[in-house]
Amino acid sequence: MKLSSPASIAKKAARGRTGYRTWRDRLFYLLFVSSVVLGVAGLVTLLANIVTDAWGWLDWQFITSYASRKPELSGIFAPLIGTTWVIVTTALFTIPLGVGTAVYLEEFAGESRFSRLVQLNIANLAGVPSIVYGILGLGIFVLLLDIGRSVLAGGLTLTLLVLPIVIIASQEAIRSIPPSYRDAAYAMGATRWQVVKTIVLPQAIPGIMSGVILALSRAIGEAAPILMISGIVFITFVPTGPGSSFTVLPLQILNWVQQPQGGFQSIAAAAIICLLIMLLSMNAVAIWIRNHYQRSRQ
Amino acid sequence: MRRNRARRHLEQRIVVWLLRLTALISVLTTIGILVSLLRPAYEFFLDVPVWDFLFGTEWRALFVPQKFGVLPLVAGTILVALIAGVVALALGMGAAIFLSEYAPDRVRRILKPVLEILAGIPTVVYGFFALTFITPQLQLIFPDMIAFNALSAGLVMGLMIMPMVSTLSEDAMVSVPNSLRDAAYALGATRFEVATKVVVPGALSGIVASLILAVSRAIGETMIVFIAAGSLANLTFNPLEQVQTMTAYIAQVATGETEQGSVVFRSIFAVGLLLFLMTLAMNILGRWVVARYRQKYE
Known part of the structure; x- marks a missing residue:
């Protein structure tokens, strides 16, 4: 890799092309600004498009009704409750597994070969397409372990999908604790586990929590893995337990987007608004936790 | 005791x-x-012999006679990812240079999280946006284009992966030390010259890696292409035609009524395996680029 030598830049400066160079500088400034503007404009257009499509469709009846063959009678009650079931299941498995792995890697594993293997493995898992996790869930949970196209199978699949995110966020939270805290506890004769239990985890909880919430908000929006688990289903009941079949919001949206009749596009947009509101509030909580505890630590 | x-x-x-x-x-x-x-x-x-699978030019899984040559699916995947990559490179690099070299700190602290919202929007929402907004706009320019096409899906996917490129590239650009910039400025270089001749070469490994990771993400994305790109395995590089990607095929079979022991059902695992290997190779390549070519600054 070659940096232009200062001499070559100076030579150009001396050539008296200052007018051209200033002109080019301004032109590219405009181009760079316009990439940012285009990105932001894309976001604004996307949101505006959804809001105009959904206008007038999002009401209490829409939230409390089941899906119907008529768009004006349809609602998102089943996928809303289904999403809640799946996300709670995901959280129950993700938090102990993710935090446990992070604590192990940061506090106990040292530089062993096993820990390097796990670390490399996590980095690779983070890049695996979500539909491949769906195939994994279909192959292992639905077909091999035979737990059916159920809430449990969906939750376990999403757990494996977001586990790398939680592990990496938790590792960063643990790493950011000043070593002096640990040293003080060791000096009092604490075992490693006591240090983790009384010093590391309480200090790292805000960072871990915001990582967990961000991971769950990723899981809420995922359609592809759930599609592999449950298929397209017309569900007009809410899950009664982890063994129930279910649908989730993104899948219901997909279902409606693919219906050509006009009204279904509008209720798809209305369901998207509900999904975005859920994501937005989760992200707000994550940001609040981070800011709140950052301030209190200082 | x-x-x-x-x-x-x-x-x-x-x-x-x-x-x-x-x-x-x-x-x-x-x-x-x-x-x-x-x-x-x-x-x-x-x-289906491996050779026929890898090099066959016809994919007719759901018709008789069946043909399982994966190249049309690979071509569709690459076409959409390529369009997305071009959009993400143009918008993401421009945004990264603007944020790192031009924007005042206050502007940067607002714009960066706004752009990152794009990465957090569920992909089914992008699919909706591509089908109901971008495609009708494109049809004003290309009146003969049908509702499902590679261009619309690729453009919207580019918007989705743009923040990956801009964030990771900007991180790499920020880590180029100021002394290098100051030296160039002292010789009379314009901002554009500093950005393109000092900062970008200095951060090249990070920029290339961000683009590789973003394209790998585009290859593995399911919902946008499943909704907006079509369902016809089509060996073409014409962006105005409909194409089926590898992920969209897997999703199509999962939502259909395919029998579990059939060749068609097994074919999604073969396509999934190829997809997994492609994204894994790109992720390893991306990390290797960073490790191998990173510029070390004091």
Whole structure:
């Protein structure tokens, strides 16, 4: 890799092309600004498009009704409750597994070969397409372990999908604790586990929590893995337990987007608004936790 | 006193074993992915020779006579990812240069999270946006274009992966030390010259890696292409035609009524295996680029 030598830049400066160079500088400034503007404009257009499509469709009846063959009678009650079931299941498995792995890697594993293997493995898992996790869930949970196209199978699949995110966020939270805290506890004769239990985890909880919430908000929006688990289903009941079949919001949206009749596009947009509101509030909580505890630590 | 100490050490040993087990889950996930892909894929290749699969130019899984040549699906995948990559490179690099070299700190602190919202929007929402907004706009320019096409899906996917490029590239640009910029400015270089001749070459490894990771993400994306790109395996590089990607084919079979022991059902595992290997190779390449070509600054 070659940096232009200062001499070559100076030579150009001396050539008296200052007018051209200033002109080019301004032109590219405009181009760079316009990439940012285009990105932001894309976001604004996307949101505006959804809001105009959904206008007038999002009401209490829409939230409390089941899906119907008529768009004006349809609602998102089943996928809303289904999403809640799946996300709670995901959280129950993700938090102990993710935090446990992070604590192990940061506090106990040292530089062993096993820990390097796990670390490399996590980095690779983070890049695996979500539909491949769906195939994994279909192959292992639905077909091999035979737990059916159920809430449990969906939750376990999403757990494996977001586990790398939680592990990496938790590792960063643990790493950011000043070593002096640990040293003080060791000096009092604490075992490693006591240090983790009384010093590391309480200090790292805000960072871990915001990582967990961000991971769950990723899981809420995922359609592809759930599609592999449950298929397209017309569900007009809410899950009664982890063994129930279910649908989730993104899948219901997909279902409606693919219906050509006009009204279904509008209720798809209305369901998207509900999904975005859920994501937005989760992200707000994550940001609040981070800011709140950052301030209190200082 | 001594009994207390023995108890503490026993507790620690149990905890360490439990934590090691949680860390093992991530390794088991990788093994699970490989097993759940390889076994049905192997059975598939008993019916369809590997050679015919990899180099066949016709994919007719759902029609008689069936043909399982994967190249049309690969071509569709690459076409959409290529369009997305071009959009993400143009917008993401421009945004990264603007944020890192031009924007005042206050502007940057607002714009960066706004752009990152794009990465957090569920992909089914992008699919909706592509089908109901971008495609009708494109049809004003290309009146003959049908509702499902590679261009619309690719453009919207580019918007989705743009923040990956801009964030990772900007991080790389910010880590180029100011002394290099100051030296160039002192010689009379314009901002554009500093950006393109000092900062971009200095951050090149990070920029290239961000683009590789973003394109890998585009290859693995399912919902946008499933909704907006079409369902016809089409060996073409014309962006105005409909194409089917590897992920969209897997999703199509999952939502259809395919029998579980059939060749078609097994074919999704073969396509999934190819997809997994492609994204894995790109992720390893991306990390290798960073490790190998990173510029080290004092």
